[in-house]
Amino acid sequence: MLTCIIRYQIDPTKKAQFQQYARNWGQAIPRCGADLVGYYAPHEGSSTLAYGIYNIPSLAEYEAYRIRLAADPIGRENYEFAQSEKFLLREDRTFLTLASTPHGESK
Numbered sequence: 001m002l003t004c005i006i007r008y009q010i011d012p013t014k015k016a017q018f019q020q021y022a023r024n025w026g027q028a029i030p031r032c033g034a035d036l037v038g039y040y041a042p043h044e045g046s047s048t049l050a051y052g053i054y055n056i057p058s059l060a061e062y063e064a065y066r067i068r069l070a071a072d073p074i075g076r077e078n079y080e081f082a083q084s085e086k087f088l089l090r091e092d093r094t095f096l097t098l099a100s101t102p103h104g105e106s107k
């Protein structure tokens with residue numbers, strides 16, 4: 001299992017637009033095959049950093065998921081929304097694997 005963490009730099013004056021973007025992904029991402037952990041908007045501290053986190057079985061599954069997401073009506077609308085509103089200043093993806101179990105439990 002891979003965890004994808006998307007780090008966004010957002011326009012701090014467009015937090016509401018990012019929150020709408022996050023809610024839209026909350027519908028589209030699970031429907032297209034990824035296990036969405038959640039989207040996180042700024043609250044305290046930095047007003048420009050936000051995150052999206054989901055799990056996917058493999059990079060091959062990720063590629064198939066991205067194709068489904070691009071074809072999804074909400075997915076397409078959300079891509080267009082981000083382009084037209086210009087609230088995303090930067091977007092970086094990192095894929096991680098679990099290196100420890102929660103609370104030090106044995107596998």
